Amino acid sequence: MPLVLTAQTLLFDMDGTLVDSTAAVERTWSRFAGRHGLDLAVILASAHGQRTAETVAAHAPPGTDVAAETAWLVAQDVADTGGTVAVPGAARLLAELPPDRWAVVTSAGRELAERRMAAAGLPLPEVLISADDVLEGKPSPEGFLAAAERLGADPARAVVFEDAELGLLAARAAGCFPVVVGAHDGPAAQGRPRVADYTGVTCVSSPQDGLRLVLPAPAPVPALG
Missing domain, CATH: 3.40.50.1000 (HAD superfamily/HAD-like)
Incomplete structure (x- = not known):
């Protein structure tokens, strides 16, 4: 029933x-991980449902400009909706x-x-x-x-x-x-x-x-x- x-x-x-x-999200976070030498799988495991700035703050290396990195990531997302x-x-x-x-x-x-x-x-x-x-x-x-x-x-x-x-x-x-x-x-x-x-x-x-x-x-x- x-x-x-x-x-x-x-x-x-x-x-x-x-x-x-999914495809676009993974491409964007892959770029972020590559820029900072981070583990993409770890980032993706916590990013879903969370605002970009919060994910950046949780994973970026110490000293990273979180606001600037977030703006860069958002621009990547907006430009890439393929798939x-x-x-x-x-x-x-x-x-x-x-x-x-x-x-x-x-x-x-x-x-x-x-x-x-x-x-x-x-x-x-x-x-x-x-x-x-x-x-x-x-x-x-x-x-x-x-x-x-x-x-x-x-x-x-x-x-x-x-x-x-x-x-x-x-x-x-x-x-x-x-x-x-x-x-x-x-x-x-x-x-x-x-x-x-x-x-x-x-x-x-x-x-x-x-x-x-x-x-x-x-x-x-x-x-x-």
Whole structure:
């Protein structure tokens, strides 16, 4: 049986959730690792879901100008969207949603988010909360709370689609209902509903019920709140 959820709004992470930018991300961090003699695998293991500046600060050698290195990396990302594609089913699902009922909450900067969404052929939402719009990145709930507020929604009635540990923790801290996208199996993903992608995921909107979301592959669901 499919899993049916009702929600007031849907909040989406971007990289790995709506957009598969793996190839571009790995190319950029490979350049960074090469510049500083760092282990690319170690960087990639911690970078997902985190703002670029935070990853640079965590891995750059002592004495590195973190702000300048971050600006260089962001410029690399913005210039290189090769191989960026939409997660299967994402374009169809977004087309089913009323424009004022969904948002993107991403650890990417606004310019990069706009470039990657365009490269993947996905529409920009009316509400986009980027790394440029928050004081604290994920796992802080700030981004999800800001998106819900901008949409006039109750965070407790927001379903969040996330693929990374930090994002799932942020969604939970915001009081939202997280759904895991993809194969991430960290602690925050345990017991959560999960979809491989959006193939078979449907959403119908009505004035009475809000959004009626149907997931094709249910998993045990904790109580809302």
